[in-house]
Amino acid sequence: MKKKVLIIGTGLAGLSTALRLSTDGYEVEMIEKYHRPGGRLNLLEKNGFKFDMAPTFFSMSYEFKELAEYCRMPMPFEFVELDPLYAVHFEGDSRSYLIYKNLKKLAAEFQSVEPDMERKVARFLKAAGEIFHDTENIVIKQNFDSLFSYLLQLTRVPIKHGPKMFYSMWREMEKNFDSFEVKVIFSLVGFFLGATPFDTPAVYSMLNYTELVHDGYHNVKGGMYKIVEGMVAELDKRGVKMHFGVEVDRFEKNHSGISAFVDKTGKRWDADLFVVNADAASFRGQVMGRPKFSPEKLDSKKWTLAPLTIYLGLDTKVKNMYHHNYFLRRNFKEYAHKIFKNSIKLDKPYYYVNIQSMHNPDYAPEGKESVFILCPVPDLRYKSDWSDAEEIADAIVKDMGERTGFDFAAHTETRIVYHPKHWESMFNLYRGSGLGLAHDLNQVGGFRPANKDEEFNNLYYTGASTIPGTGLPMTVISSRLVTERIHKDHGHLSKK
Secondary structure, rough: OOOEEEEOOHHHHHHHHHHHHOOEEEEEEEEEEOOOOOOOOOOOEEEEEEEEEEOEEEEOOOHHHHHHHHOOOOOOOOOEEOOEEEEEEOEEEEEEEEOOOHHHHHHHHOOOOOOOHHHEEEEHHHHHHHHHHHHHHHHHHHOOOOOOHHHHOOOOOOOOOOOOOEHHHHHHHHHHOOHHHHHHHHHHHHHHHHOOOOOOEHHHHHHHHHHHHHEEEEEOOOHHHHHHHHHHHHHHHOOOOEEEEEOEEEEEEEEOEEEEEEOOOOEEOOOEEEEEEEOOOOOHHHOOHHHHHHHHHHHHOOOOOEEEEEEEEEEEOOOOOEEEEEEOOHHHHHHHHOOOOOOOOOOOOEEEEEEHHHHHHOOOOOOOOOEEEEEOOOOOEEEEEOHHHHHHHHHHHHHHHHOOOOOOOOOOEEEEEHHHHHHHHOOOOOOHHHOEEEEOHHHHHHHOOOOOOOOOOOEEEOOEEEOOOHHHHHHHHHHHHHHHHHHHHHHOOOOO
């Protein structure tokens, strides 16, 4: 008889795990709080406009290829490489900087502020690449049975990388570059992790290598939600059932482990095995009732910044902007140190803008444009009142117009604003944190919430707040690691 797996949550990690386990002969059923699958990798539609709700690009495309090969299926979506990767606009600077993978073109962009840029970048990326390749299979793609096994595994990493675990990404930039602009731009990957370069270890400079050398960034033909649609179509072929509007709040157990989860209507969802694609830390506290993950314990952890997202439907096309854009200011250190705890005004924030219909024309009616804006903001621990969200959005849209010479406000015919309370409510994001637990030394690898439950042998976790961490490719790797766990404990049900 087939063993049945219930997956709680249909984010990318949950969908990937469902594909792997259904390939391996398990019967899979999925439940989801939101009204459609995808988690944060979702789609918003209004008045003929479409918007990617959160992720707008990804790296490490080979992880998706590995998933497709494992599951013996064609790639469920088509991706396109970005080059240039993105544009960066600094306050008070009339020009923008395009970030190219080609180092000669990249150096030419910065020749006026960073002499000898090509040599410096080549040296920096060589060191970053060594970190990536020396840790990818030793740390990133490994399960750990205990904290000791994690620390033991770290001893296999060449000792030369050790110091970079103990100083910041910003210091690494200062060691390699002179100009403010280059140091800020190359440290943006810290913000991709939902943190800042001042509290992100220097080892994460390996992400600069993944973006500029190893694989680059990719967008999806037809929009990011095509990832979800393609995976769901394949799961449908395999008979995997999905149920929406379902939120679990308690569990039942028997002598062999968890017997069922119970949703807020009282309906039981039983299975042989359970995989949780909700936040691995907050679920343990809020549903499993673990003292180690009580509200006080959770609040003492480091969480990633929360999202304030703005979706604009414009009545005309935008000119003189690239697909992906960062709008930054000159108070970088002050802003980074103060934004987490809401100790700086949000009237002039840093933000990211994606002109979504530029690469995917069907995201907007003909002659119009769909625009996505993301502003990382304090989570609900530090800013619980978001009655000013529309005012902050007004300021961002106005600032963007002044800095680009295009009046976004005047051309807006559709606008939606989601603040951290919305994100917390829609996807059970703890305190509205956008990417789950942060990635400081005390919350990575064996220090991160494990992907196997501490008490029950048939309960597992996958997603951003367990190993290996946050980001689309990381959650695909997470699905592989949890599948390996299940195979180790319960075996393959079909021959590969």
